[in-house]
Amino acid sequence: MADHDVKAMSADIDTPVFENPAFTVPKPLNECTVALVTTASLHHPDQEDFAPNDTAYRVLDGSRRDYVTGHWSPNFDATGFAYDINTVFPVDRLDELAADGVIGAVADHHLAYAGNQFDLSAVRMDSGPAGGKWLKEQGVDVVLLTPV
Numbered sequence: 001m002a003d004h005d006v007k008a009m010s011a012d013i014d015t016p017v018f019e020n021p022a023f024t025v026p027k028p029l030n031e032c033t034v035a036l037v038t039t040a041s042l043h044h045p046d047q048e049d050f051a052p053n054d055t056a057y058r059v060l061d062g063s064r065r066d067y068v069t070g071h072w073s074p075n076f077d078a079t080g081f082a083y084d085i086n087t088v089f090p091v092d093r094l095d096e097l098a099a100d101g102v103i104g105a106v107a108d109h110h111l112a113y114a115g116n117q118f119d120l121s122a123v124r125m126d127s128g129p130a131g132g133k134w135l136k137e138q139g140v141d142v143v144l145l146t147p148v
Helices: 003-010 079-083 091-099 121-137
Strands: 033-038 058-061 109-112 142-146
Touching: 033 091, 033 121, 109 121
Parallel strands: 033 109, 033 142
Antiparallel strands: 058 109
16 A cells, blocks of 8 residues: 555544643753663663563663663564664764763663563553653653664
């Protein structure tokens, strides 16, 4: 099915209108602390690997570069990750943006989830909001999501 077919089929779908949408005016990006949240199943060697149906998250220390991927999907090609971690977790690029003053700071810690899940309801209802709350408590203003 072509893109224009999908657009035609969805053209008459009513869009919900929210009377009081949740919105805050963000700080300028050059004042924000930025964290990464990845679904590449990253963890440090001394942390527990992701098991099938593991919907928890791992806290990643931003000062370390010993990340290991636990991604077991046959659709995931780990070659890019093996060559350069920044293909799935661009922490070095964030460091460069902070050094250039584009962002205020890079968070000390980041989060990783296992993206190869069949039932995401636990992430959506539990570990996702819990991770967001934890990052907010750490002073994170902006999250860069790297879905894998």
